[in-house]
Amino acid sequence: MSLKPPPHRERVLASGFGRASASAATTAAVSSPDHLDELIALAATTSGRALARGLGRAYGDAAQCAGGLLLDCRPLDQILEMDPARGVVRVQAGCSLRALLREIVPAGWFLPVTPGTAEVTIGGAIAADVHGKNHHRDGTFSAFVDALVLHTPTGRRNLTATDSPEQFFATVAGMGLTGVISQATVRLAPITTSKMVVETRRGADLEATMEMLERADASHHYSVAWVDGVARGRSLGRSVITLGEHAGVEDLAPPQRTRPLVPARSRSLPVPPLLPRLITAPLISAFNEAYFRRAPRRAKREVLDYPPYFYPLDALSDWNRLYGRRGFLQYQYVVPDERADVVRLVFERLIAAGQHPSLVVLKRFGPAGAAPLSFPRPGWTVAIDLAAGTENLAETLDRLDELVAAANGRVYFAKDGRLRPELVAAMYPELGRWQTTRNELDPEGLFVSDLARRLKLVAWEP
Ligand SMILES: Cc1cc2nc3c(=O)[nH]c(=O)nc-3n(C[C@H](O)[C@H](O)[C@H](O)COP(=O)(O)OP(=O)(O)OC[C@H]3O[C@@H](n4cnc5c(N)ncnc54)[C@H](O)[C@@H]3O)c2cc1C
Incomplete structure (x- = not known):
């Protein structure tokens, strides 16, 4: 694999949707799953820090990676497969909910769970395990994800809730800290009108x-x-x-x-x-x-x-x-x-x-x-x-x-x-279990965000 610096990298000041803080990083547009593997290998041998970024709709610093490589997943925006009879779609992680809705609604399907904006990528929806106005009935987005492909420094993995539950559920709501999702298979909800x-x-x-x-x-x-x-x-x-x-x-x-x-x-x-x-x-x-x-x-x-x-x-x-x-x-x-x-x-x-x-x-x-x-x-x-x-x-x-x-x-x-980091363990009592799986998936600690450093979600050495 070539470790030549890929084109289209630039320095940016990245912030969240709230624009209350920003940090400087290099950003690279991910053009294909193979290119994603190259970029991950490059980050591992250069800055030693990387993070996936979608549409930047997280309000705070979850999609910021000071001094690291931000992997802009938006170009991975293809709908790879759609089964209109069963309502199952295999879609790249940079596809926005808006773009997906444009295709599935006329075919009689809707997102099983949607946040309050359609300007969110599939990868961002899984990484935050988003909820919508139907949480009391249907739960979070991940309840409808049958499979996903995760890229880590040690290779690509196909994850499902049944075959690899620890890794699958550490990636769901894992805020990009287990690796980069390149595609997911999602079950849709039937509708008869828009x-x-x-x-x-x-x-x-x-x-x-x-x-x-x-x-x-x-x-x-x-x-x-x-x-x-x-x-x-x-x-x-x-x-x-x-x-x-x-x-x-x-x-x-x-x-x-x-x-x-x-x-x-x-x-x-x-x-x-x-x-x-x-x-x-x-x-x-x-x-x-x-x-x-x-x-x-x-x-x-x-x-x-x-x-x-x-x-x-x-x-x-x-x-x-x-x-x-x-x-x-x-x-x-x-x-x-x-x-x-x-x-x-x-x-x-x-x-x-x-x-x-x-x-x-x-x-x-x-x-x-x-x-x-x-x-x-x-x-x-x-x-x-x-x-x-x-x-x-x-x-x-x-x-x-x-x-x-x-x-x-x-x-x-x-x-x-x-x-503040002191309260995180009380708020998220299963943090230790998540950290164990996360460390197995990313033993060198390549994936890190400003949020993860601030809250000490991952061990971090500057
Ligand atoms: C107006 C508005 C309304 C909202 N309403 C809701 C709501 O009702 N319910 C709700 O749950 N959330 C809501 N959100 C929050 C939003 O759904 C989440 O922050 C979501 O993660 C944003 O997705 P994104 O594509 O913009 O990701 P980003 O903001 O770019 O990234 C968010 C996190 O996802 C990770 N990530 C992104 N792509 C990938 C990938 N391919 N692989 C691995 N990790 C990845 C990033 O590393 C980061 O940690 C709202 C946000 C806005 C601005």
Whole structure:
């Protein structure tokens, strides 16, 4: 194998979606699985550090590799095989969920699990073991991955949950630290239309919101609540709850029934670069008030295309620029049912610290998956967007981490850029088991990220 430096390598300052921190690395576009093996061998003999990168939608430093080689997997974007009868697809890891949906929806299939943006690669979805609005019913993405191909410094491996469970489940939610996934075989979910039947209603306060979401566990396939993160007093936790199901042909208006699997065209508007911070406290308060008031008091049912239901934020591309130069972060945690009280405490503490969450989403999780580092566990998860660098923010979140850890909860690595390492073992009790498998797959410790160094997920010598 040639160790000649491949073309198309460049120095970059890589950051996560929150743009709150960045680190310098070399990046190389991976043009084929063989090229990936060459790049891994090259990194092993040069910088000694490498990491896969997809579409950079992890909010913090999970897809950063200071001083190392970032393996840009986006060119590995082919759908290799599609069985339209069984709904099984073999796809390269750099393929985005958006590109995959474009092919599978007209054939009557949908992603079994999808995060809140379609701008995520298959590799990124597996590496973070992403969850969606149907977690209470269907679990995480990895529950639908039949096989994957992992490239490590010691060679390529075909991994499945049954033949190689330890390695498969260390790679799922392994945040790129076991190697680079080049392809996966994924089981899809059948649909008869590209539309969703969506029921929207208001939750007057936190108690009402949580009660409605609990009830929706049994009644609805998809459920989530947008929460007004700045409402206080009796209105604390007021929300707009959306419950969804895939629409059947009978749910569509007669003109739509002739081509039920063809979604309307959706376009996204770009946000220009170099904006000052436009998401400010007064704007958040005004937006939240209007959004809550606009939602119907009584449940309202409507039929929507799947993109505005699953991916409303994708309508504005690069919306992360609205937070200006200092960026933003997302604090996402989960706590078990018996510590549901933490949800209220977190809101109260953020308000007491003068914080203005710009976007808050509350959701119930169902049973946990088998991967040691998978984030979801049964209970309540809350994702909270906050402008970075504001007064008190670091101390406030440090205290919240302690509260969440003491409640047997955890924060989500795919969103994190600031957790301290001391709490990781309490939040992820199976970390030691994961490290053993990880060290077998990557004995020289080639794969490393800024997140892994900061949280001491892997042994690291500079
Ligand atoms: C608007 C928005 C909404 C979101 N909503 C949700 C949600 O609802 N649920 C949820 O779970 N997540 C959600 N996320 C987070 C997102 O799904 C994850 O961070 C996902 O990992 C991003 O994929 P990516 O392709 O952008 O990967 P990157 O951000 O580039 O990388 C993320 C991690 O995956 C690893 N990785 C990437 N490609 C590979 C590969 N080929 N092989 C091995 N490792 C790889 C990287 O090393 C890194 O550790 C959201 C993010 C955004 C921006």
